[in-house]
Amino acid sequence: MLVKYINFIRGVAISRIGLIGVVLTTSSFVTFVLLEAARLLGLLTNTYVGLITYMVFPALFILGLVLIPIGWRRRKKATGLTTRQLLERKFADPDVRAGFFGSRVFLTIGVFTVINILFMMGASSRMLMFMDTPIFCGTACHSVMNPEWVTYRDSPHARVRCVDCHVGEGVEALVDSKLNGLWQIISVTFDLLERPIPTPVRQLRPARETCEKCHWPEKFYGQRLKTLVRYGRDETSTPWYTTLGLKINAGPGTEGGGIHWHVAAANEVRYASVDDKREQMLWVEVRQSDSSFKRYNNRRLTGIETDHDLIRTLDCIDCHNRATHIYEAPDHAIDDRLARGRLPRTLPYGKERALRALTGGYTDSAAAMDGIANSVSEYYRRNYPDRVDAADDDITSMIRTLKAVYNRNIHHGMKITWNCYRSQIGHVGDGGCFRCHNAYLVDAAGNSISADCTLCHSILAYEADKPFEYILPPDTTDPEYRMHHYLQREFFESVGQ
């Protein structure tokens, strides 16, 4: 059998090109099968190998198949012989003689063709499956997707596939995404891509088809306590605490409405924004299942026509736009590393120096790496010459952590610098929740959407030196006694005490 196969291959690989074709096809077939078997048996788990298995070997296989007829044709031209004459030269007489189903050679070619087609069908379905894996989305166009890949792997959704949020379910979503992918390949190849990649992502499926497959609004209830630790820029980097009881209720069935009231089944909030950034609202409407209706118009933006493309039903992504690709602000990133012990608290002016080193306005990553190291070590050498030796480990660890923070958040190739992709989950300035919860969006009677400080969260500490300051009994002599008392009562009442 093997001898027959080798003879057949020899016959088909009639010229050097043909031979290369046969070698390519056979070796990539065998390697693919071996790698795939190893993967199915669980011997191979490295996903990077997948990139080669599903992208490179099938391509080499097809290239090989194409080379074989090219080699054959060249040979025909060079020798001036017909296909039949060439076949007769290469194969023994009984193989070429026409039988009931055609000659044996043609039968063998037929069998191989069927095997090839089956193999290509199998490989391409595996390839399509592989194209849905995060490793493919995140690394196939490395230079372009690296920022998303880096932030994704460091996020609560690191185990959720990109396609679960970006593609959704159904044939239409699949076709859309593949067409879109094709356009992406073209734009990467010809460098037509905008840098940084603009958001909001217009093609994103409605959250009902993506986020709500795993999270559903009815599930949210009660409060989520969150303590934000911030460090001062003083000598000891003194920590202070803000603790919020975030009211994440969805509404019906729970006490009062809460943050997820917007996405509860009974409610629909629609808005029209001035432009694609979705930051300035022209109007906001609320429809509820009891058929009540309210409309708030922006009294600062009158006389602007509503563009129908810019009307949207508020969903998860309007608030959780950074559910996964979470870029940190430099001072918050430092606070986070200090809180988790990744940055030493022992160095004098640690927070201050870290912030300066991190935000040095570097032009590329190499300059940043040098700049960060120099900035930190020079400062301590110059100002604390007698302590610098003992603190050597801390200084080294500070530099290492800051470099990692920089590489995680800043991506020069894609022009991603500090605060490039802003999160809408809080209320920095007039952004986030305050896009709607402000004094300018008013209904016919002139009422605005509430921006009461305890509408969305109880406040258990506000830039205080204790994380749960307002839960402690208030001190009647304290000038903040009344606020303390008020916030404490508000919290206990909102959790039903």
Ligand code: HEC
């Ligand atoms: C948990 C859901 C989720 C997962 C998982 C996810 N993304 Fe995203 N992605 C989003 C959301 C939400 C946005 C922002 C949408 C908006 O503002 O319109 C986004 C935006 C993007 C953008 C635009 C740039 C930006 O940061 O706004 C790119 C590119 C992207 N994602 C690629 C990926 C890749 C590649 C993966 C997998 C490695 C991935 N995403 C995984 C939800 C997700």
Ligand code: HEC
């Ligand atoms: C395939 C399932 C899946 C999908 C789809 C998904 N998530 Fe999640 N999400 C999770 C899991 C699991 C966690 C919990 C991770 C943990 O606690 O470590 C999570 C956590 C979260 C958190 C809490 C993060 C935190 O800081 O604790 C938010 C917010 C969130 N998801 C929002 C979204 C949004 C918005 C989308 C749609 C763009 C989405 N998720 C899509 C599975 C999913």
Ligand code: HEC
């Ligand atoms: C697109 C506009 C819009 C954005 C953005 C928005 N809201 Fe709202 N929100 C509304 C409207 C409209 C209401 C209902 C006002 C009314 O009572 O008529 C509302 C009501 C609420 C309520 C009260 C629900 C109830 O019991 O009636 C809470 C809590 C709330 N929002 C929290 C938030 C938080 C937190 C954010 C930011 C993460 C946010 N909202 C962002 C439009 C918005």
Ligand code: HEC
């Ligand atoms: C109006 C703004 C807004 C909308 C719309 C919204 N969320 Fe949230 N969500 C928040 C805020 C604010 C928090 C609390 C912030 C935090 O935990 O950092 C939160 C918290 C969460 C959490 C963490 C809950 C926990 O128990 O810790 C998940 C999961 C989540 N949201 C998923 C979703 C999903 C899925 C949708 C769409 C169905 C959605 N959210 C719609 C504002 C919103």
Ligand code: HEC
């Ligand atoms: C419409 C809802 C809403 C209203 C109204 C609101 N907040 Fe907030 N606030 C939030 C959300 C959401 C966050 C972000 C929580 C997080 O980081 O997950 C936040 C964060 C904060 C923080 C922490 C900021 C930080 O990152 O250090 C403080 C302090 C705060 N709010 C105080 C206030 C005060 C004071 C008021 C009244 C003027 C107010 N909030 C009104 C929703 C609201």
